[in-house]
Amino acid sequence: MLDSFMSYLGSSVTPGEANNQLWALIYVLIIFAGVSVAVMAMNWLERKALAHFQVRLGPMRVGPHGLLQPIADAVKLLIKEDIIPAESDKFVFWIAPIIGLLAAFTVYTVVPFGPSQAVSDMNIGILFMLGVSSLAVLGVVMAGWASNSHYPLIGALRSSAQMVSYEVAMGLAVVSAILMTSLHGAGLYGVSKLSDGTGTLSMIGIVQAQQEQQVWFLFKFFPLGLIAFVIFAIAMIAETNRAPFDLPEAESELTAGFHTEYSGLRWSLFMLAEYAAMIAVSAIAVTLWLGGWLRPFPTWLSGPAWDFIFALFPGLTFVGLAAIAFLGTVRMPKHSYFRVQTIGLAAFGAVLALIGVLLLGIVIGAKVSDHDILNRTTEGLSNVFWFVFKVAVFMYLYIWYRATWPRYRFDQLMKVGWKVMLPISLGVLIVTAIVGVLL
Amino acid sequence: MTPVATPFFFYLLSGLAIAGGLLVITRRNAVHSALALIVTLLAVAGLYLMLYAPFVAGVQIIVYAGGIMVLFLFVIMLVSLERTIKERQFNRMWPVGLFAACALLALFMSVFAKGRALFPDRVPPPPEASNTQQIGVMLYGNYMFAFEIASLLLLVAILGAVIMAKKRI
Amino acid sequence: MNAPTKTDPNALSNLDLETPEKTYLDSNELIINMGPQHPATHGVLRVILKLDGEKVLGTECVIGYLHRGVEKIAENRTYTMFNPYVDRMDYVAAVSNGLGYCQAVEKLLNVEAPPRANYIRVILTELNRIASHQLWLGTHALDIGAMTPLFYTFRDREEILKIFEKYCGARLTTHAFRIGGCLYETYAGFEKDVKNFLAFFPSKIGEYEELLTTNRIWLERTKKVGVISAADAIALGVTGPVLRASGVKWDIRKAQPYANYAEFDFEIPTGENGDTYDRYLVRIAEMRQSLRIIEQAVNGIPEGPIMAKVPKVIKPPVGEIYHSIEAPKGELGYFIVSDGSTQPYRVRVRPPSFVNLQALDVMVRGLLVADVVAVIGTLDIVLGEVDR
Structure with missing residues (x-):
């Protein structure tokens, strides 16, 4: 052991x-x-x-x-009391949130937080992620049907149609990114060092391809990579049923959509699955287009000095968060009623600062002593940090979208999916392949 | 990567697939049948993985479990439950079906028994890492024509479905 | 008046509608109860929807869940005592309700409110119109899925409510006016508060518009949704912004000026297409016009008495009167029959929301469920007024 x-x-x-x-x-x-x-x-x-x-x-x-x-x-x-509606299909009602949660969490086996910071690296990694996350819709459909009620049923119908439709555009956008994993972006014609000069489906391989080609796929064959990324970024919101594509749970129309009849723990499982799925698809986007765990500007700001500065970022982030917490502590009302809260916030800030100092210490220690374990820890921390940071940006975007936009109507959603996104993503795929052959 | 506990997983997955298949035809509730079918499909995907065909397994999950079954459920959900419960579960042709199934089983058994002579004893597994690549080469190289014909056929099917569903296009 | 072009009004109430075009993949028709407990029906409206998939084949509105018998109560109260009750009908535009009632009784008594009272009335009523439109905009946007405008409008509505509170002590059901004028003189700083509001609010309208007017999703959700032609609107008795968005220039403030609206210079915004987007634009423009009216009124407010000579016990002569005003939601009319006693013999209110709600069926047929929500929002109904 x-x-x-x-x-x-x-x-x-x-x-x-x-x-x-x-x-x-x-x-x-x-x-x-x-x-x-x-x-x-x-x-x-x-x-x-x-x-x-x-x-x-x-x-x-x-x-x-x-x-x-x-x-x-x-x-x-x-x-909370666990309510199962009397007329519902008990077994399906019971198992639906579990399926959704399983699908949302299983994909994390291949999410590459770093070259070695993943549970496993499958050679069909991206296919696995798309496939398993597409199973989440089963949970939604089953929940809607098992509730035996009108609003959940309509919510489930909407959601299944929506997720299946947007998977198509999403898949095509992903394929055009996969084409780019070989050097010239034309599959077999490439001369990448990875597995006999071909492209790859492995999540870690995709990021390594970006590392070798020294370009994030967002910028490769500009603007092709960008267009594919935008398509994916839109489709992934639809896939996770978030605003402005949150029709399955449009509260003003369907009260709560497919989980109207759910409450308590089961409902929280749906929420957990939804947010986990949001993080998972963001991780796909980061891996495919934003260079996964790679730090920004690897060529422009290269050299050991810059490497050191970028390695400091994780620690500095925590120190910055701690500073915000301390600022909040100072600005707390000076009243005995708020004493516990003030102390709590200060303690929270102290914990953040401690973590930040620890991380900074590791990085500086590695720089000074050049110890192997410290070096590897520094690298791992840096990898995980940049990956999580990029995912966090997507998470913030999700919130921003929700605050800004009204909700699409169902037929408009379908129109956008099939008549706009699908042709564009197909076109990008074909042009990427042609450009790859010509180059 | 070396597989762990191969026989155990083989029998587990096969058992799941068969049990799921039996449930599909014995459940009265169509949605339950569909769920059982999903179990079968996932078990088969697992078997593909064990056969060093990860690409096929992935496609099996995406296309069958994720795509087609959702469409199945989509249609089934709109069917009135009360009516299906009242209907006969098997129609009068079931002995014929049973006979056909038995014949197929017999065929498989005989191939399994005699096949040892026909087929080479053990095929060395292809390298897992290049599985996807090999499929690509096969599909778009050796079997290009067949592949394109199949896709044309599917296109015809899609057009037919659209025409049947929509009177005015 | 033109006859309705699309639908026979008598056929509106039954759900026995023509079946849609048959296809090979017909699904069952679905009957759904939207409400009375539903987040998007703005209270306790119950709409029975007959759906084909998500397409609406027909609707039937079931009302009365908030019925309090306001008109019957009037018969057992004196004219003065009934005044606060009208605030509870359209509770987001209580000032307008009170104005209509007070003026109807004044007409019956043949009394004229003094000019200063009229100015105060106009300022408060127009502020109330803005508040009502703000509430409409927030909830309408929320129904269509945009959360943020709601909070922006409520933030600014607060300023109006503060003025009300300082003036008469109440924020929502104000009971601001009395028969014959106003009870309260304006508080010190009233004009300053109103002018402050006039100064900051135009930029806030710009803020709302920035979020919605050119927003692509908003355009797709509202344009060509819930269209009602001018002829249909007139035939169904629709009034207010809904009618004006269909292109009919009908505003009682101009057509039959009451209080002292004739003295002010303002425009009647109208739309062209009669769709949800036009109704949105019309109401936004109305907020700006209300600001114009308030500006003129607050600058020209005269000194003088605020109460006309009204007997202590109001005993109108035998007779009947119909008086209507332009409430934020449309024509608000009071029909009062007096038998010469201290209590009205009969009061009948013509509430704009109730009449406008009739148009729902015409507007949503053939649209999707999501549009029903948008159309209920755009009609700007208040169930307190529909059910009374």
Whole structure:
């Protein structure tokens, strides 16, 4: 046991590739916990950011600035009465949220947080991600049907039609990015070092291809990569049923859509699955077009000095967050009523600052002592940080969209999907292939 | 990557596939049948993985479990449950079907029994990493013509469906 | 008046509609109850929808969930006592309701409110029109899925409500006017508050418009949705912004000026297509016109008494009167029959929301469920007024 624990530490591949089940399990647990925490953080952030978009404060009561609100919500949902409608199909009603959650979490096995920071690297990684995330729609459809009620049924119908339609445009956009993984962007004609000069479907391979070609696919064959990225960015909102494509749960029309009859824990599973899926598709977009774990400007700002500066970013981010928390502490009302909250916020800031200092210490220590473990930790931290940072940008965009746009109507949604996005993505695919052959 | 506990997973997946298949034809509720069919399809995808065909497995999940089954459910959900419960589950042709199924089973058994002589003992598994590439070469190289004909056929089917569903285009 | 072009009004109430074009993939028709508890029906409206998939084949509105018998109550109250009740009909435009009622009784008594009272009335009524349109805009946008405008409009509506509160102590059901004029003199700083509002609000309208007017999704959701022709609108008795968006230049403030509206210079914004987008533009333009009226009124407000000579016990002569005003939602009319006693013999209110709601069926047939929500929003109904 200890052997297999230690033996992996020196390797530079994923646990799956190293065939190390123990570390694979550790990674799975870390990712599961990480995603769950990220969903809670996202829940808080969404309410806060949305509130500030809309000239209100958002949660302020539970914990300082509502920081404990997601936990309070989770506890409330857990202890709520579990209602199963009398006329529903009990088994399907019971299993639907679980299917949605499973599909949303399974895709994380291949999400590449770094060249070795993934549970496993499949050679059909991107196909696996698309395939498993497409199973999420089954949960939605089953929930809508099993509720045996009109609004959920219409919500489920809408959602299944929407997700199946947008998968097409999404898939074609992904294919045009995959074409780019070979050097010239024409599959077999490429001369990349990866597996005999061909492109790749592996998530890690895709990022490595961007590293080798020294270009994020967003900018490759400008503007082809950009167009494909925009198509994907739109389709992924539709896939995750978020505003402005949140028709399946359009509250003004269908009360709550497919999860109208759900409450308590089961409902929270749907929410968890929704946010996990949002993070997952953002991870796909980051991997395919935004260079995954690669730091920005690798050629323009190259050299060990810049490497060191960019390696400081994770620590600096936490220090910055701590500074914001301390600023909040200072600005807290000076009243005995707020004492506990003030202390809480200060403690939260202190924890953030501690993490930041620890990260900075690791990076500086690695720079000074050049110790192998420290070096590898620095690199791993940097990889994970840039990946998470890019995903976080997408998460913020999700909130921004929701605050800005009205909702599409169903037929308009279908029109956009089939008559606009599909032809454009098909055209981009063909042009990418032609450009790849000609170059 | 070396597979772990191969026989165990083989029997598990096959068992799941067969059980799912039986449930598909015995459930009275069409939605339950569809769910059982999804289990079967996923189990078969797992079997593909064990046969070192990850690409086919991925496509199986995307196309069948993710796409076609959703469309199935889409249609089934609109069917009135009360009416289907009242209807006979098997029509009068079931002995013929049973006979055909038995004949197919017998065929498989005989191939399995005699096939050892016909087929080479054990084919070395192709390298997993190039599986997708090989499929690409086959489809767009050796079998280009057949592939294009198949896609044309599908196009005809789509057009037919559109014409049947929509009177005025 | 032109006859309705599309639908026979008598056939509106039954759901026995023509079946749509048959295809090989016919699905079952679905009957859905939207409401009375539904986030988008603005209260307790129940709409029975007959759907083919998501397409609306017909609707039937079931009303009365908020019926309080306001008209019957009037018969058992004196004229003065009934005044606060009218605030509870269209509770987002309580000032307009009160104005209509007070003026109807004044007409019956043959009393004329003094000029200063009329100016105060006009300022408050127009502020109330803006507040009502703000609430409409916020909820309408929310129905279509845009959350943010709601909070912007509520932020600015607050300023109007503050003025109301300072003037008469109430924010929503104000009971601001009395028969014969106003009870309260304006508070110190009233003019300053109103002028402040006039100064900052135009940029806020710009803020709303920035979010919606050229927003692509908003355009797609509202253009050519819920179209009603001028002829249909007139035949169904539709009034207010809904009628004006269809291109009919009909505004009681101009057509039959009451209070002292004749003294002010303002325009009647009209639309062309009679769709949801035009109704949106018309109401936005009306907010700007209201600002114009308020500006003229607050600059020209004369000194003088605010109450006409009205007997302590109001006992109108035997007779009947119909008086209507342009409420934010359309023509608000009061028909009062007096038998010479202290209590009205009969009061009948012609509420704009109730009449406008009739047009829902004509407007949504053939559209999708999502459009029903948009159209209910664009009609700007208040169920308190529909059910009374």
